[in-house]
Amino acid sequence: MSDKDLWRLSATETAARTIAGDVTVEAVIAANLARMEAVNPRLNAVVVPLAEEARARARALDQARAAGAPCGPLHGVPVTIKINVDQTGQANSNGVVALKDVIAPGDAPVVSNLLKAGAVVIGRTNTPEFSFRADTDNPLFGRTQNPWGTHISPGGSSGGAGSSVMAGIGALAHGNDIGGSLRFPAAANGAVTVKPGLSRVAAYNPSQTAERGMLAQAMSVQGLIVRSAADLHLSMPALIAPDARDPFHVPLPWRGAALEGPIKVGFTKETYDFDLHPEVSAALDTARDALVDAGYQVEEIDPPLLHEAGIVGYRALMGEVLALMEPAIRAQGSKAINDVFDEYFSQFPPYEGTELLQMMAKRTYYARAWSELQQDYPLVLTPFLPQPFFAPDRDLDGVEGMREALGSAFWSYAMNYMGLPAGCVPARLANLPQGPQPINVQIVARRWREDLAVDACIAIEERVGRMCDPLWARLG
Template sequence: MSLRSPGSLPAWALSATDASALLRRGELSAVELTRSCLGRIAVVNPVVNALNFVDEAAAIRAAEQADAALARGAVSAPLHGIPVAIKDNTDVRGQPMTNGIVALKDNIASADAPQVARLRAAGAIVLGRSNTPCFSFSWDARNDLHGTTWNPWSRAHTPGGSSGGAACAVATGMVPLAHGNDIGGSIRHPAYCCGVAGLRPTPGRVPGLFSPAKGDEALGLQLMLVDGPIARGVADLRLMLESMTGFDPRVPGSLPLPLPFPASPLLPGTRIGVLREDDVKPRTPTVAAALERAVVALQQAGFTVEEVRLPELAEAWRLWWLLVMEETRALLPSIERDGDAPIKAWIGFNYDVASEMWGRQPSLTDYINGYARRARLIASLQQKLRRYPVILMPVASEEPFKQGQHYADLASARAAIASGWPLMAIPVLGFPALAVPTGCVDGLPTGVQLMGRRFHERDVLQVGAALEAAMPVLTPMDPLRT
């Protein structure tokens, strides 16, 4: 759906869907759109620090080429002329890829990562790089190299992470679309904190790879890490997802899945499960109210909403702290050598929490049994999803926390980790999930999460669009300057 009437908005504030329609009708040029986004960046990026690199000259050249193709009538790509931002942990040819690490400040990528190549093939104009925490391993977006990305709603609170720069840039109108990646909530958490929408696709849907030059990735990254879109609306998520999807032989788990999606929408009366259980951490009243507001909206949209119990998710959350953290041990020498103080504190607290579940040194048998148990949990949940093809649940058990709070001390880290259990359970099991904003309470965005069947992103997008239609428009917004 269109977020607002396109005619009443400056070009930078347009949704990607509306901008694309105007470009194809000749009512907007790619150069005009790109210059408008660059102008917006000049105004708001000094306030929020969401983008740490912008290549204006290259973006304008790409926009001129896009306009020339439009003039020739040689346009079929869905994102033709649409600016996007790429997260600073993914290679973009000729641009720095630092991952928030000071030691990588001069690391210039020689080739596009597969997901970036697909966006370019779809006509997207790469405008800049979005900020991420050091090693992209935190629920914020600050590092010693590029500084802190601020939540545009409140400088006291985190913008989320690790794709915090991406979500902030979209929320404030710097770009209509941004790329992110997610193994523990890194698309959905910043979308939640910044009041935008973020989709975690099924693994294999988008050919994700940080750097083609390296290629070696741990098993957990291969099975759980995904790349996906962040946007101000669900229609734009779908547009970007369709553009990113496709097979790439460089990516072991890449699958040749057909898109656009086949037209088989969920019918009126379809059962939607709602997760009211709190198996890990009780939700706050604000989070509970957002969930119930979404229940009402879905009922009014014609769905049947029924409460479900899904103990598989709490167990999957515990498995994250075994499988991912054991594989992360290989990074510890690099983090110790090149990491900044926050990432060193956060990773240390992560292992403290993991040890409370699995002991200080989990055995190889623990690790093997963990992956075996993962398979059983996936099979169990897939059977329940036959009755409830979409599950409504919180994004996290609490509102966005204060900037830096999650690594202030062990107690704070433990609380943040418990709050984020709905974010971390889903990657272990490999289901798609969508974060959708539901409003604003006490100056901060609220939101909910939708989980669907594997490779049925169309279902969560359809239900997400129904939710979006019932909720207030939050973005683009002007960031707070205090």
């Protein structure tokens, strides 16, 4: 492989080659920056390029290795950071014009942990206003495009992250997820992610002026979007390192104890009020067969209280948003984001007052049911969305648009409400009338066992292949 093609390497391949000295970090970063220059203008995924800073860090890492300093596990791996997380000297704009000059005085734990592991930040990626849409567009930086084409939204809120990593800009893309914001972009772009469980990754922004609401603390998590599932096993141990600024972080190792085999996987195609699209059904069949062939014991189950947990959880979250965020959204948000929130509040009527406290307390009821289920089924294979990913701005198309974009995603936000880990991996490349489109499935893991979800993602990827390969054949 020539130096100019080093952007094609996975994070695992990159770290192995830079640590061994087969290639320099400078060469890797130069290739990724060149790739950014080539494809980002039509994607608008990276909205704050950090080329000079990245080159300087690459030189420093090469010099340190040459001097005999130990290399971190992510030595020289190019990463992007979402613009709603603090990075020293950079604006934490969250896609909001009024916040464009909120400069971070320090690094968030996820940034400092990636840097400690040897990663190189090459840019910051786009998000919708307030990071609260399943699509990515804002008045500050504009729309992010999906590298598969303009017929598919890039997802949100980590849409810039999903688009950039699949287009070959960086091997790892940071994102976060309060209702699906890691998994939506993974599904839209054909990437792989695992939404960590409650308190698994330390979270804090030094620029913040108030603490987040209790449900935001319970439901929002930090994570990574990748194009090769094995890269999660390489990178997530660094991301989950402790940080005293998050007093509720749970300092467990990445790998849990080995389970007696075969591991049982609950399987469901249940989509409740929504029709299951044939392409999604086929993707689920492929994922099931891949797991069976890999030695898992897959059995159909009736998932307990899932739809109820999702709807109650999102209505509770909207209650907290109404109480704590609505004034800022109304004052600082565009008409588009205000229209989105009007529809959120209509379709997910916010709980308020005593009822909100009761529904927040009910999290334990739903989580207990799933904890009991997952004593028998440590993994559960589910749809992510009941239909292929939607078109840009679908959530602005009134009642039906919002129902498709978010109303059908109860399999997503239910996992945030219960605090369960959930992997998202492509299991099919569909040839639809509007164009080719990846179809992802979800793998819910037992609490604290993100590693099991990633193992299952790897087994599915080994059957299906990486989606970046056919994508790059199209992109060049």
